[in-house]
Amino acid sequence: MVSQASIEIGLNAAIVSVREGQPQVLVTREGDQWDALPYGPFTPIDHRTLEIGLRNWVRAQTGLELGYVEQLYTFGDRGRHEQPDDTGSHIVSVGYLALITKDPLESLEGTSFSHCYGFLPWEDWRNGKPDILTSELEPRLKRWAAQPDQDDSRDSVLTRPERLRICFAMEGAGWDEEKVLERFELLYEAGLAAEAKRDGREAVKQWDDVPQLGRPMQFDHRRVLATAMSRLRGKLKYRPVIFELLPDSFTLFELQKIVEAILGHHLHKQNFRRLVENAGLVEPTGGVSTQTGGRPAKLFRFRRDVLLERPSTGVRMKGG
Amino acid sequence: MVSQASIEIGLNAAIVSVREGQPQVLVTREGDQWDALPYGPFTPIDHRTLEIGLRNWVRAQTGLELGYVEQLYTFGDRGRHEQPDDTGSHIVSVGYLALITKDPLESLEGTSFSHCYGFLPWEDWRNGKPDILTSELEPRLKRWAAQPDQDDSRDSVLTRPERLRICFAMEGAGWDEEKVLERFELLYEAGLAAEAKRDGREAVKQWDDVPQLGRPMQFDHRRVLATAMSRLRGKLKYRPVIFELLPDSFTLFELQKIVEAILGHHLHKQNFRRLVENAGLVEPTGGVSTQTGGRPAKLFRFRRDVLLERPSTGVRMKGG
DNA sequence: CCCCTATATACTCAATTAGAGTATATTAGA
DNA sequence: TCTAATATACTCTAATTGAGTATATAGGGG
Numbered sequence: 001m002v003s004q005a006s007i008e009i010g011l012n013a014a015i016v017s018v019r020e021g022q023p024q025v026l027v028t029r030e031g032d033q034w035d036a037l038p039y040g041p042f043t044p045i046d047h048r049t050l051e052i053g054l055r056n057w058v059r060a061q062t063g064l065e066l067g068y069v070e071q072l073y074t075f076g077d078r079g080r081h082e083q084p085d086d087t088g089s090h091i092v093s094v095g096y097l098a099l100i101t102k103d104p105l106e107s108l109e110g111t112s113f114s115h116c117y118g119f120l121p122w123e124d125w126r127n128g129k130p131d132i133l134t135s136e137l138e139p140r141l142k143r144w145a146a147q148p149d150q151d152d153s154r155d156s157v158l159t160r161p162e163r164l165r166i167c168f169a170m171e172g173a174g175w176d177e178e179k180v181l182e183r184f185e186l187l188y189e190a191g192l193a194a195e196a197k198r199d200g201r202e203a204v205k206q207w208d209d210v211p212q213l214g215r216p217m218q219f220d221h222r223r224v225l226a227t228a229m230s231r232l233r234g235k236l237k238y239r240p241v242i243f244e245l246l247p248d249s250f251t252l253f254e255l256q257k258i259v260e261a262i263l264g265h266h267l268h269k270q271n272f273r274r275l276v277e278n279a280g281l282v283e284p285t286g287g288v289s290t291q292t293g294g295r296p297a298k299l300f301r302f303r304r305d306v307l308l309e310r311p312s313t314g315v316r317m318k319g320g
Numbered sequence: 321m322v323s324q325a326s327i328e329i330g331l332n333a334a335i336v337s338v339r340e341g342q343p344q345v346l347v348t349r350e351g352d353q354w355d356a357l358p359y360g361p362f363t364p365i366d367h368r369t370l371e372i373g374l375r376n377w378v379r380a381q382t383g384l385e386l387g388y389v390e391q392l393y394t395f396g397d398r399g400r401h402e403q404p405d406d407t408g409s410h411i412v413s414v415g416y417l418a419l420i421t422k423d424p425l426e427s428l429e430g431t432s433f434s435h436c437y438g439f440l441p442w443e444d445w446r447n448g449k450p451d452i453l454t455s456e457l458e459p460r461l462k463r464w465a466a467q468p469d470q471d472d473s474r475d476s477v478l479t480r481p482e483r484l485r486i487c488f489a490m491e492g493a494g495w496d497e498e499k500v501l502e503r504f505e506l507l508y509e510a511g512l513a514a515e516a517k518r519d520g521r522e523a524v525k526q527w528d529d530v531p532q533l534g535r536p537m538q539f540d541h542r543r544v545l546a547t548a549m550s551r552l553r554g555k556l557k558y559r560p561v562i563f564e565l566l567p568d569s570f571t572l573f574e575l576q577k578i579v580e581a582i583l584g585h586h587l588h589k590q591n592f593r594r595l596v597e598n599a600g601l602v603e604p605t606g607g608v609s610t611q612t613g614g615r616p617a618k619l620f621r622f623r624r625d626v627l628l629e630r631p632s633t634g635v636r637m638k639g640g
Numbered sequence: 641c642c643c644c645t646a647t648a649t650a651c652t653c654a655a656t657t658a659g660a661g662t663a664t665a666t667t668a669g670a
Numbered sequence: 671t672c673t674a675a676t677a678t679a680c681t682c683t684a685a686t687t688g689a690g691t692a693t694a695t696a697g698g699g700g
Contacts, residue, residue: 007327007364009412042396044327044410050396074394074414076362076370090364092329094394158627165628176631253648271688273649278686294647295695307478308485311496573677591659593678598657614676615666 006089009042011054012221014072014228015064015098017113018245018261024113025225026062027217034194035114036218037225038062042094054096062111068099068244072227075220095224097231099244116229117264119215119222123180123229125265133168136211137192141168144190144206177263178234184226187213195222232262237316240281243302249285251297252276259315272315279313280306326409329362331374332541334392334548335384335418337433338565338581344433345545346382347537354514355434356538357545358382362414374416382431388419388564392547395540415544417551419564436549437584439535439542443500443549445585453488456531457512461488464510464526497583498554504546507533515542552582557636560601563622569605571617572596579635592635599633600626 014037015026027035040057047053055066072095117124121132145160158166167183169175187193191203194216204210216222235241236259245258256272276282282300290296306313334357335346347355360377367373375386392415437444441452465480478486487503489495507513511523514536524530536542555561556579565578576592596602602620610616626633 007329007362009327009329042327042412044396048397050394050412053396071393073391074370076364076373077368092362092370157624162628173628174631178631251648268689270649270651270690275687290696292647293697294645295649297648304477308482308493311494311498571677588659588661590661590678590680595658610667612676613668614674615678617677 008089008091009050010039010091010093010219011042011050011057011096012037012039012093012219012224013054013058013066013069013096013098014225015058015062015066015100016116016228016232016245017100017102018258019102019113021257021261023116023229023261025116025119025228026064026111027114028061028111029114030110034216034218035119035221037221038111039093039219039221050094051096054094058098064100066098066100068241070097070231071095072097072224072231075223077220093220093224095227097228099232099241101245101247114215116225119217119225120180120184120229121214122183123177123264125175125177126260132213136213137187138168138170140192140207140210141170141186141190144192144203147206177265178230180230180233181223181226182230184223188223193222195220229262233264236262236314238312238314240302240306240313242315246302249287249299249301251289251292251299252282253292253297255282255300276315279315280309281313281315328409328411329370330359330411330413330539331362331370331377331416332357332359332413332539332544333374333378333386333389333416333418334545335378335382335386335420336436336548336552336565337420337422338578339422339433341577341581343436343549343581345436345439345548346384346431347434348381348431349434350430354536354538355439355541357541358431359413359539359541370414371416374414378418384420386418386420388561390417390551391415392417392544392551395543397540413540413544415547417548419552419561421565421567434535436545439537439545440500440504440549441534442503443497443584445495445497446580452533456533457507458488458490460512460527460530461490461506461510464512464523467526497585498550500550500553501543501546502550504543508543513542515540549582553584556582556634558632558634560622560626560633562635566622569607569619569621571609571612571619572602573612573617575602575620596635599635600629601633601635 013026017024017026026038028038029035038058038061040053040061042050042053047056051069051071054069058064058066074092074094076092122130122137124130141164145164147160149160161170163186164170165173166176167179167186184193188196188201189203191197191201191205191207192210192213194212197204197210198216214222217225232241242255242259242262245262246255252273253269255276256267256269259272260266280303283303285299285301287299288296289299333346337344337346346358348358349355358378358381360373360381362370362373367376371389371391374389378384378386394412394414396412442450442457444450461484465484467480469480481490483506484490485493486496487499487506504513508516508521509523511517511521511525511527512530512533514532517524517530518536534542537545552561562575562579562582565582566575572593573589575596576587576589579592580586600623603623605619605621607619608616609619
C-alpha cells in the first residue's frame with residue numbers, strides 16, 4: 001500500500017429544466033463569485049449511498065426534492081489541477097444529472113435557474129450557427145491547432161486539426177450535437193475557458209486577451225454541466241428521459257420544443273410526430289389545448305407501457 | 321458541514337479480451353478466495369488522475385500496460401453494504417473498463433484470464449437460451465416476483481413482475497443484451513447472487529438452498545464486470561471500440577466472431593459484412609488468410625479515417 | 641358570415657436501410 | 671476432377687427515413 005492522503009468526495013448536481021423554451025440549470029450565485037452547481041461532500045456516516053447524499057445536499061441547499069437522478073462521471077481533479085484545496089485534502093467530484101419539469105417554488109435564496117447556453121453558447125444552433133463560433137472561437141481554435149501538440153501525457157491518437165474537425169465541425173465536417181463535453185474539454189485545453197486561466201494552465205499564455213467565451217463556473221462545474229448536456233442529448237435518443245422534463249399532459253409540439261431545446265437544433269415537425277406516435281411513446285389524454293393560436297392541439301401523456309415493450313425507446317431523430 | 325468519516329477510493333479494472341472465441345476478463349485468484357479484479361486505492365499524492373492511478377495499479381499487479389481505458393461508474397458501497405471495511409474507512413469504488421487484444425505474456429503470478437460468462441452465465445445466448453435460465457433462474461425469479469416489494473427506499477416505478485419482464489424477457493418479451501447490469505442487480509436484490517448472502521442481504525432468507533448461479537467475485541467486482549459488459553455491448557453499436565480487441569489485421573469473420581462473443585448472440589454473416597464495409601469501418605490490407613479451411617479470406621484493418629467522417633460509427637446490428 | 645392567417649394533423653413519395661435468403665468464387669484435399 | 675468448406679457477391683422485400691404537399695380547425699377582421 002502507498003501513503004494515504006486525505007480524500008474528500010464532492011457531489012455535484014446539474015439540475016436541468018426547460019422553461020420558456022430554454023434549457024436551464026439550477027445554480028447558486030453568491031456576490032461576484034462565479035456560479036456553482038449545488039454541491040456538498042459525501043459523508044458515508046450520514047448518507048447510505050452517493051445518490052442519497054446528493055439528494056440530501058440538494059434538498060438542504062435548494063429545498064428541491066429530486067425525481068430523476070443519474071450519475072454522470074467521477075472527476076479526479078476539480079479545477080485547480082494537481083493542487084490540494086484549502087483544507088489540504090484532495091477532492092474527487094462525482095457529477096450527477098437531475099431532471100425536473102418545473103421548480104415548485106422559486107427555491108431558496110441564492111439559487112436560481114440560469115440558461116444552459118449562457119455557459120455553453122456554442123451549443124445552441126436553433127437560430128443557425130452561433131455567432132460566437134464564427135467570430136470568436138474558430139479563429140482562435142485554428143491558431144491553436146496550428147501549433148504542435150506537446151502534451152504527450154494524453155494518449156493523443158488524434159492530431160489537433162483532427163480533433164478540431166471532429167469536435168467543431170471544421171473543414172466541412174458535420175456538427176455532432178452529442179460532443180458537448182469533448183468541445184468543452186478541448187476549449188479548456190486550448191486555454192479558451194476562463195477556468196483554464198484560473199487553474200494556471202500553460203495554454204492560456206498564448207492568448208493576449210480572450211473575451212468571455214461562455215459564463216465560467218466555480219471548480220469543475222462547467223465540465224459537469226457539459227457532461228450532463230452530452231449525456232442528455234445522447235440518452236434522449238434511446239430512452240424516454242425527455243418526459244422527465246414535461247408536465248403530465250402536453251401537446252406534441254410542446255414535446256418537440258423541449259427536445260429541440262435540449263438538442264440545440266430544429267426538427268422536422270411532421271416526421272417528429274410520426275416518430276413519436278409510431279414508437280408508442282405517447283397516448284392521447286382526450287383533451288385539447290387551445291392556447292396554440294390555430295387549430296387546437298390534442299393533449300398527450302407519456303405511455304408508460306412502452307418501457308415494457310421495446311428494449312430501446314427514445315426520440316432518435318436527425319435535423320430538419 | 322457534517323462530520324467527516326475517512327473515505328478511501330478504490331480503483332477497479334475490468335480488463336477484457338476475447339480469446340478462443342470467448343470474452344475473458346483478467347482476475348487475480350488467491351487460494352480459495354473468490355476471484356477479484358485488479359484493484360488498488362487511489363492516492364492523489366502518487367497519481368495525478370484517477371485513470372493514471374488505475375493504470376499504475378494494473379501495471380504493478382499484472383505487468384500490463386493498458387491501452388484503451390474508460391471509466392464506468394462509481395459505486396458508493398463496495399459489497400458488505402452499509403458497513404465500514406476492516407480498516408474502519410468507507411470505500412467508494414470507481415470501476416473501469418479496459419480492452420486489450422491479447423496479453424503479451426502470461427502476466428504475473430496469480431492473475432489469469434477467466435471466461436466472462438463463467439461469472440454471468442445467463443448472458444451467453446450464442447448456443448441458444450442458456451440452460452441456467454430455464455432450469456435455475458426463471459423458477460426462482462418468478463417466486464421472487466410473486467412476493468410483495470417491500471423495498472420502498474428504491475424509487476420503484478416498476479413492479480417486480482414488470483422488472484422481470486424487462487430484464488429477463490419473461491412473458492414473451494425480447495431479451496435485451498445490453499441490460500447486463502440491470503440483470504445482475506436484480507439477481508443480487510433477489511438474493512440469488514452469492515455476494516448477496518455474503519453481504520447479509522435480507523432477500524437471501526427466502527431461499528433454502530441456491531446453487532452457484534455464476535462464479536461470484538470479491539467486493540462488488542462482479543457488479544463492475546456486469547457494468548463493463550453492459551457498456552461494451554452498448555458502445556459497440558455507435559463507436560468503433562471493437563477494434564481494441566482485434567489485432568492490426570483480421571478477416572471479416574474474425575471481426576464478426578469477436579462481436580458475437582461480446583454481444584452473446586449470433587449475427588447474420590452476409591449482412592454483417594455489408595454493414596461493416598458500407599460503414600467504411602475497415603479497409604483491405606491486400607493480404608489474405610488461408611487459415612480458414614475454404615476460400616481464403618481477405619485481410620482488413622481498421623480504417624482510422626472513419627473517426628473523422630461520421631459522428632457515430634459502430635457495428636449496430638440485430639440478431640441473425 | 642366569409643375570408644385570412646396560424647397552427648395542427650394527415651398523407652405522399654422517393655431514397656435508404658435492414659432482414660433474410662440465394663448464388664457464385666476460391667481454396668484444400670480425397 | 672470432384673467435394674467439402676468457407677468467403678464473397680448479389681437479390682428481393684419490407685421498414686424506416688427525409689422531405690415535402692395537402693387538409694382540418696381554431697380565432698379575428700371585414
